[in-house]
Amino acid sequence: MVRTLGFILFVFLPLALAGCGGPDNANNMMSDAELGNAADPAVTTALQDQIMVDPQLGRQANGDAIRPPSQPYSGGVPADGVATNGEKVDTAGLIKAPAPVAGKDCPECAAAREAVTLGGIAARQKNPRIKGCAGALKYSAAWAQRLPADLPLYPQARVTEAAGAQGGNCALRVVSFSAAQSIDALLDWYYTRATRAGYSSEHQRDGAQHVLGGTRSRDDGAYVLFLTRRKDGGTDVDLVANNGI
Incomplete structure (x- = not known):
């Protein structure tokens, strides 16, 4: 009986082992990656799930259309109350700015219209100190907080661009x-501050643009404001001043 059992194992065991390495069985063996995916339900689910698409952005993409989108992508400019300096406008004790000088040309208005950059505006000013420092201007929003202490940034203003030059004779x-306020409100606010700080002030107008500017003899201080009414009732302003802090 023992010899018979040994004979059977001797004959059939090699055949069974050979079957394990056969070509048909090799095709059924799983790779390491397949074993890993099968062992991790989260991975399998993530691979088989549908891709999520934002329908709003999908409609903007307009990828399958032969015509351009019906409207450009949204890139609206925020209202003036957004990203402002947050200060309250103090209107107590303001002095009314004088009416524009009648019958007088406004070369500063033309200079502002012709200028493409802030440096171009500065270079076209009559004040020699401002004009001489225009080439040294460097651009940074931080300069808006370094205006002369007596002619600071208007409360709740939203800065779009700023530049400055500091060193030597330059404090531009x-x-x-x-x-969001009207031209009249800004004219009164800056006229009051300039007058109380010892600056002369002259108001000119050329079409839709108003100019308020003046000088101060004791320290060769000078400033000029270019103000234009916005369609929403607010005001766009370019302010040039030396003797910055």
Whole structure:
């Protein structure tokens, strides 16, 4: 009986082992990656799930259309109350700005219209100190906080661009900003501050653009404001001033 059992194992065991390595069985063996996926339900689910698409962005993409989108992608400019300096506008004790000088040309208005950059505005000013420092201007929003202490940034203004030059005889600041208030409100506010700080002030107008500017003899200080009414009732302003802090 023992010899018979040994004979059977001797004959059939090699055949069974050979079957394990056969070509048909090799095709059924799983790779390491397949074993890993099968062992991790989260991976399998993630691979088999549908891709999520934002329908709003999908409609904007307009990828399958032969015509361009019906409207450009949204890139609206925020309202003037967004990203402002947050200060309250103090209107107590304001002095009314004088009416524009009648019958007088406004070369500063033409200069502002012709200028492409803040440096171009500064370079076209009559004040020699401002004009001489225009070439040294460097652009940064931080310059808007370094205006002369007596002619600061208007409260709740939203700065769009700023530049400055500091060193030697230069303490020049040029700032573009917008405000939700009217031209008259800004004229009164800056006229009051300039007058009380010892500056002369002259109001000119050329079409839709107003200019308020003046000088101060004791320290060769000078400033000029270019103000234009916005369609929403607010005001766009370019302010040029030396003696910045």
